[in-house]
Amino acid sequence: MRGPGAAVLQCAAAGLGRPVLIRGARLLDRRARLDRQGDLLVRDGEVAEIGPPGGLEPDADVEVVEGEGLTALPGFVDPHVHLRTPGREDEEDLDSGTRAAAAGGYCAILAMPNTDPVVDSAPVLRSLLERAREEARIPTGFLAAVTRGQRGEQLTEMAELADCGAAGFTDDGLPVERAGVLRQALQYQRLAERVLALHEEDPSLSGAGAMHEGEVSAVLGVAGIPSISESTMIARDAAIAGYEGGRIHVQHVSARDSVEALEAARAAGVAVTAEATPHHLCLTDECVRTLDANFKMNPPLRAAEDRQALVDALRSGVVDCVATDHAPHAREEKEQPFEIAPMGVTGLETAFAALHTRLVLPGLLDLGTLAERMSAGGAPFGIEPPTLAPGADADLCLVDLDAEWEVGEAGYESRSANCAFAGQRLTGVVRMTVAKGAVVYRERSFAIGAVA
Amino acid sequence: MRKDLIQIDDLTRADIERILERAESFAEVSGREIKKVPTLRGRTVVNLFYESSTRTSSSFELAAKRLSADVVSIKSAGSAVDKGESLKDTVQTLSAYDPAAIVIRSPYAGAAGLVARWSSAAVVNAGDGKHEHPTQALLDVYTLRRRLGALEGVKVWIVGDVLHSRVARSGIHAFARMGCEVTVCGPPTLIPREVEALGCGVRWSLEGIGDADVVYALRMQNERMAGAFVPSLREYAERYQIDGRRLRPNQLLMHPGPVNRGVELSGEVVDSPQALIVEQVGSGVVVRMAVLYELLAGGGPGRGAGQFGPEPVRATEPQPA
Numbered sequence: 001m002r003g004p005g006a007a008v009l010q011c012a013a014a015g016l017g018r019p020v021l022i023r024g025a026r027l028l029d030r031r032a033r034l035d036r037q038g039d040l041l042v043r044d045g046e047v048a049e050i051g052p053p054g055g056l057e058p059d060a061d062v063e064v065v066e067g068e069g070l071t072a073l074p075g076f077v078d079p080h081v082h083l084r085t086p087g088r089e090d091e092e093d094l095d096s097g098t099r100a101a102a103a104g105g106y107c108a109i110l111a112m113p114n115t116d117p118v119v120d121s122a123p124v125l126r127s128l129l130e131r132a133r134e135e136a137r138i139p140t141g142f143l144a145a146v147t148r149g150q151r152g153e154q155l156t157e158m159a160e161l162a163d164c165g166a167a168g169f170t171d172d173g174l175p176v177e178r179a180g181v182l183r184q185a186l187q188y189q190r191l192a193e194r195v196l197a198l199h200e201e202d203p204s205l206s207g208a209g210a211m212h213e214g215e216v217s218a219v220l221g222v223a224g225i226p227s228i229s230e231s232t233m234i235a236r237d238a239a240i241a242g243y244e245g246g247r248i249h250v251q252h253v254s255a256r257d258s259v260e261a262l263e264a265a266r267a268a269g270v271a272v273t274a275e276a277t278p279h280h281l282c283l284t285d286e287c288v289r290t291l292d293a294n295f296k297m298n299p300p301l302r303a304a305e306d307r308q309a310l311v312d313a314l315r316s317g318v319v320d321c322v323a324t325d326h327a328p329h330a331r332e333e334k335e336q337p338f339e340i341a342p343m344g345v346t347g348l349e350t351a352f353a354a355l356h357t358r359l360v361l362p363g364l365l366d367l368g369t370l371a372e373r374m375s376a377g378g379a380p381f382g383i384e385p386p387t388l389a390p391g392a393d394a395d396l397c398l399v400d401l402d403a404e405w406e407v408g409e410a411g412y413e414s415r416s417a418n419c420a421f422a423g424q425r426l427t428g429v430v431r432m433t434v435a436k437g438a439v440v441y442r443e444r445s446f447a448i449g450a451v452a
Numbered sequence: 453m454r455k456d457l458i459q460i461d462d463l464t465r466a467d468i469e470r471i472l473e474r475a476e477s478f479a480e481v482s483g484r485e486i487k488k489v490p491t492l493r494g495r496t497v498v499n500l501f502y503e504s505s506t507r508t509s510s511s512f513e514l515a516a517k518r519l520s521a522d523v524v525s526i527k528s529a530g531s532a533v534d535k536g537e538s539l540k541d542t543v544q545t546l547s548a549y550d551p552a553a554i555v556i557r558s559p560y561a562g563a564a565g566l567v568a569r570w571s572s573a574a575v576v577n578a579g580d581g582k583h584e585h586p587t588q589a590l591l592d593v594y595t596l597r598r599r600l601g602a603l604e605g606v607k608v609w610i611v612g613d614v615l616h617s618r619v620a621r622s623g624i625h626a627f628a629r630m631g632c633e634v635t636v637c638g639p640p641t642l643i644p645r646e647v648e649a650l651g652c653g654v655r656w657s658l659e660g661i662g663d664a665d666v667v668y669a670l671r672m673q674n675e676r677m678a679g680a681f682v683p684s685l686r687e688y689a690e691r692y693q694i695d696g697r698r699l700r701p702n703q704l705l706m707h708p709g710p711v712n713r714g715v716e717l718s719g720e721v722v723d724s725p726q727a728l729i730v731e732q733v734g735s736g737v738v739v740r741m742a743v744l745y746e747l748l749a750g751g752g753p754g755r756g757a758g759q760f761g762p763e764p765v766r767a768t769e770p771q772p773a
Contacts, residue, residue, distance in 0.1 A: 215649035221582030221621050222561050224645070291562030291583075335540050337560030339581060 025067025045437030075107025087116030328416030612670030
């Protein structure tokens with residue numbers, strides 16, 4: 001399958017802006033086999049040059065950013081964002097959602113089609129791409145639905161949608177429940193040439209569940225969603241993809257059983273990739289004891305051993321990339337009893353800090369691997385991961401690994417505040433984000449270097 | 453400081469004993485011709501019931517009135533709630549009356565906890581979803597202690613639909629805290645996975661129930677049939693009904709009511725002298741008086757009024773915008 005490449009990503013033309021020289025930062029990028037102190041010059045949309053600290057002399061028009069004590073990483077790519085547009089612009093729109101992403105160090109995102117109306121026809125997709133060209137702060141792509149209205153019955157016009165610029169196909173929010181429909185989608189994939197991203201859940205096993213089924217759900221009396229609801233569907237769908245020679249991407253893997261199903265599928269030669277979210281990698285169902293609806297999402301926060309298995313899978317590469325599943329909800333919808341509050345939490349602005357604090361600092365994952373996984377989100381969709389290597393598109397972020405902050409204290413760029421990490425103290429702050437050579441985010445308190 | 457009664461787990465054994473002793477003293481008041489004390493005169497208790505209830509709502513109402521409080525009872529049907537008002541807005545509206553206590557029943561777990569966060573009133577959980585029903589557990593412990601004295605080592609079997617039962621969850625915690633050995637028993641489809649975490653044993657059949665000192669039967673709701681949790685009420689009754697053959701003469705029988713005669717209990721055991729069911733209802737009023745008293749006017753030596761629990765707990769802060 002060819003895959004769409006970066007052509008599916010749209011954003012408002014920011015112009016190339018002034019060249020930026022980041023001076024004396026730690027430059028860390030596994031793909032470029034890079035981990036050293038140095039200067040990095042961004043010019044004409046590209047990483048123009050890398051030199052030793054103080055080694056690059058700025059020209060007159062260059063903005064100099066003092067990078068001492070900071071780390072430059074390849075920009076993050078999020079393959080799973082809900083921008084709520086069209087339909088719920090009160091919760092998020094293209095402007096606020098991409099601002100939140102840029103503030104989180106993201107240089108590109110992919111948005112889900114479960115909007116109102118659903119992105120299941122070329123006109124809806126075209127209008128979104130057009131709006132992205134006017135409003136999106138960073139390159140943004142859109143997935144289209146697998147089935148019309150995400151009803152799980154009839155395929156969308158996948159070939160036409162792909163021609164219009166769909167980055168992939170998904171019924172996210174819902175599984176493709178019927179095996180026969182998924183099989184047809186995988187057959188048709190030969191025409192559409194786009195990855196199918198799958199929300200894996202067996203509704204007959206999830207039932208009315210609102211949290212992970214286990215000790216905590218037993219204590220709370222809240223109906224549980226068992227881990228087998230996810231893992232059995234992964235096994236089923238991997239078998240169908242293998243039979244049809246199709247390519248699938250498993251969204252928001254949450255359980256140990258699911259990791260095992262993925263390993264089995266890989267071993268059987270199925271073309272399958274997978275993502276995991278910061279909240280599943282950092283938190284467990286113990287959080288739900290508070291019955292705070294900011295810990296409600298689907299799939300749910302699972303047990304400690306599930307979290308451990310996910311972290312191991314992220315390290316080993318069984319899980320290819322980090323996806324936030326950023327899902328904004330209106331305040332009044334989340335300020336309800338847990339069982340009736342909607343599923344989903346925001347995550348773009350906290351992803352790096354949460355994973356750095358919970359995985360890197362305790363030694364569960366090294367920073368280089370984290371950066372690699374956080375920037376790899378486009379790869380399953382055929383979008384080349386960013387790199388700091390000279391000549392590559394300048395997609396990077398500059399982070400302060402020592403700075404602490406309290407989540408939510410200074411508000412959010414997102415229009416919604418339903419963050420699972422709200423109130424937590426995290427270590428690691430994104431100071432600046434560069435996408436396609438333009439500075440798309442600069443932290444308010446971050447000093448802007450003088451023009452030389 | 454804990455100003456509320458949300459779940460049994462928040463209470464120490466000493467808290468429970470203080471409530472039980474207070475209830476004993478109110479039992480004496482209930483024996484008088486004028487059954488009122490002036491403790492809460494001039495204070496307001498709001499009963500907010502989002503689910504139909506006869507015994508719990510009437511017994512809370514009576515308890516507040518016997519403490520001389522002004523009582524406002526709101527049922528969801530016909531109220532602003534029916535017009536789509538959110539729980540938060542309802543609580544803010546009611547707060548304008550400056551209630552001393554809000555008693556809330558909701559079909560959703562955590563609702564009482566939310567109200568406690570949004571209101572400065574003392575909040576009493578009168579049942580939140582399938583989570584907890586702490587005053588039911590307290591009146592059960594009270595009833596049993598009156599009959600048996602000390603509860604240390606008493607073997608309690610809770611039989612039936614544990615999965616959907618807030619009575620069972622609060623009961624397991626309360627009985628265990630008082631030193632009882634608790635076993636839950638029912639069809640595997642109606643026992644939550646990992647329920648052992650609550651500190652109870654698990655059985656799938658009534659075999660061995662002869663060891664129990666107390667058999668606590670749960671209400672089997674007809675609507676569970678729709679969820680296919682049991683193949684038929686007939687098969688359920690055959691396997692799990694407590695009847696004259698299964699109940700030994702020295703065992704006590706409890707049930708939170710209302711009873712489905714012929715389903716979880718046979719008629720003969722309901723009417724037997726071993727059944728504490730009517731006493732449980734009677735205990736409801738004095739125990740709820742005791743809870744309101746302890747939260748609003750009580751406080752033993754070294755404690756402020758209305759303190760339960762070993763440690764002050766920091767409330768979850770509201771999210772910033």
